[in-house]
Amino acid sequence: MRFITCLTIVIFWISVQTALIIEFSLLSASFDFLISFIVFLILFRSWQETWLVIILGGIAVNIISGAPMGVYMITYILLFIFFKNVKAYFHTPDSSLFIILVIIGVMVEQFIFGAFIFIQKSSVLLSMRTLRICFSQIFMAGVLSPLMLMLFNKIFYVSDRLISDDRRTYHGPIWKHGKKIS
Amino acid sequence: MFSKKTIVIAGAMILITLNIIVFSFNLILKSSLGDSATWATFFLISPVQGVIHLSLNFTDELWKHYFNLISVSKENHELRKKLSILIQYNNACKEIEASNERLREYVELKKQTPNRLTAAEVISKDPSPWYQTLIINKGKSSGVVKDCPVIISEGIVGYVVASSPEYAKVLLIIDRNSSIDAVIQRTRGRGIVEGMNNNQCKLNYVLRQLDVEIGDTIVSSGFDGIYPKGIPIGRVSKIIHKNSGLFKEIEMEPFVDFSKLEEVMVILNPMNQEFSFGSCDS
Numbered sequence: 001m002r003f004i005t006c007l008t009i010v011i012f013w014i015s016v017q018t019a020l021i022i023e024f025s026l027l028s029a030s031f032d033f034l035i036s037f038i039v040f041l042i043l044f045r046s047w048q049e050t051w052l053v054i055i056l057g058g059i060a061v062n063i064i065s066g067a068p069m070g071v072y073m074i075t076y077i078l079l080f081i082f083f084k085n086v087k088a089y090f091h092t093p094d095s096s097l098f099i100i101l102v103i104i105g106v107m108v109e110q111f112i113f114g115a116f117i118f119i120q121k122s123s124v125l126l127s128m129r130t131l132r133i134c135f136s137q138i139f140m141a142g143v144l145s146p147l148m149l150m151l152f153n154k155i156f157y158v159s160d161r162l163i164s165d166d167r168r169t170y171h172g173p174i175w176k177h178g179k180k181i182s
Numbered sequence: 183m184f185s186k187k188t189i190v191i192a193g194a195m196i197l198i199t200l201n202i203i204v205f206s207f208n209l210i211l212k213s214s215l216g217d218s219a220t221w222a223t224f225f226l227i228s229p230v231q232g233v234i235h236l237s238l239n240f241t242d243e244l245w246k247h248y249f250n251l252i253s254v255s256k257e258n259h260e261l262r263k264k265l266s267i268l269i270q271y272n273n274a275c276k277e278i279e280a281s282n283e284r285l286r287e288y289v290e291l292k293k294q295t296p297n298r299l300t301a302a303e304v305i306s307k308d309p310s311p312w313y314q315t316l317i318i319n320k321g322k323s324s325g326v327v328k329d330c331p332v333i334i335s336e337g338i339v340g341y342v343v344a345s346s347p348e349y350a351k352v353l354l355i356i357d358r359n360s361s362i363d364a365v366i367q368r369t370r371g372r373g374i375v376e377g378m379n380n381n382q383c384k385l386n387y388v389l390r391q392l393d394v395e396i397g398d399t400i401v402s403s404g405f406d407g408i409y410p411k412g413i414p415i416g417r418v419s420k421i422i423h424k425n426s427g428l429f430k431e432i433e434m435e436p437f438v439d440f441s442k443l444e445e446v447m448v449i450l451n452p453m454n455q456e457f458s459f460g461s462c463d464s
Contacts, residue, residue: 014309015306017309018306018307018308018309018317019305019306019307032309032310033309061309063344063351064306064308064309064315064317064351065308065309065310065313065315066308066310066313066314066315066343066351066353066357066359067308067310067312067313113310113312114312117312117358120358120359121358127380129379129380133311133312137311
């Protein structure tokens with residue numbers, strides 16, 4: 001159920017970003033929404049869910065995008081490595097930490113994309129348009145990430161409740177250490 | 183002295199006489215007396231009547247409006263509903279009209295070319311602003327395979343870089359990874375069109391001595407093995423003259439407005455045949 005929830009969000013998020021958000025000229029340079037989801041998973045959920053989203057989400061976005069294969073997954077893996085222990089070091093409220101990490105994540109992704117394009121085309125990308133895209137993405141990340149945090153919290157709250165209800169209504173045998181208890 | 187009966191009869195006679203006299207006077211002095219009486223009556227009564235009438239009217243109006251408001255509100259609600267339906271219908275008509283116009287252009291395009299074309303709808307765009315691709319709703323099952331050129335009536339859109347049975351990914355000519363072998367239509371000078379990622383392209387490797395002017399149309403040369411010859415790509419928008427170097431630096435504006443792409447045509451059998459675009463000089 002938890003994994004299904006994660007996959008549903010990944011599919012929904014990618015679809016919203018590529019088919020809906022991109023149509024609005026104001027949000028055309030919007031940041032990668034999956035970053036917010038991955039940061040949420042890193043901070044508040046299990047590593048299994050996080051890795052599932054990193055691998056499947058990374059592949060899915062890469063297939064849709066024109067970016068070189070693996071760039072997105074590399075970005076997400078790096079974010080996982082950078083952020084996995086961050087909660088132990090920074091004692092800030094969860095929401096503030098989430099927003100900051102999403103913004104950092106967006107910046108990391110921009111840097112990785114820039115590096116890849118530089119490797120491919122051997123040209124520096126520092127133009128007004130590049131800077132505008134970067135700032136616009138960081139701004140959008142700052143504005144939208146609190147809303148996304150609320151949304152994820154709500155979705156997982158409902159999903160976890162459904163799981164616990166499922167467990168409560170389980171009528172089959174209960175096993176412990178390979179032995180049937182009842 | 184007089185009997186009671188005589189007094190009554192005399193009194194009646196006097197009253198009748200007086201009455202006749204008053205009537206007679208009234209007839210004679212009708213204008214002045216009548217007018218005065220009328221004026222006096224109106225002066226005293228009419229204002230009160232007016233106030234009462236106004237009050238009644240006010241109450242009546244209030245009453246009517248109070249009840250009417252409920253029905254008017256309902257009617258307003260109904261009319262708003264109808265209006266919104268009509269607005270939607272109007273928008274749908276406009277969309278159909280625009281779509282019809284585009285499809286008519288595609289039909290014209292189909293007639294002009296010997297190539298087999300299939301129309302596809304753009305369903306999504308690249309999630310990253312650093313790359314310029316889009317997804318169309320036609321894939322291998324419709325004959326759309328890797329390297330199929332994608333065009334619209336204005337010119338080249340890009341080519342298919344990946345396809346599944348139902349969908350295909352198109353690399354736009356404005357992407358940095360896109361290159362097209364092109365010629366300047368007027369002078370036949372050759373160059374390579376590359377994307378700049380900002381809705382513009384540049385024309386590289388154009389020899390310095392070649393004559394190029396702003397506004398010159400660039401078309402595909404057909405030598406790259408992907409795009410058929412003669413499809414318009416764009417127009418020269420800027421020429422940077424350098425004192426040294428073998429080639430000119432030329433920026434060009436594609437004919438296609440990539441922000442408004444909704445439907446595209448995929449060339450299914452891209453032979454190296456010449457396209458005959460009627461409007462490529464416009």
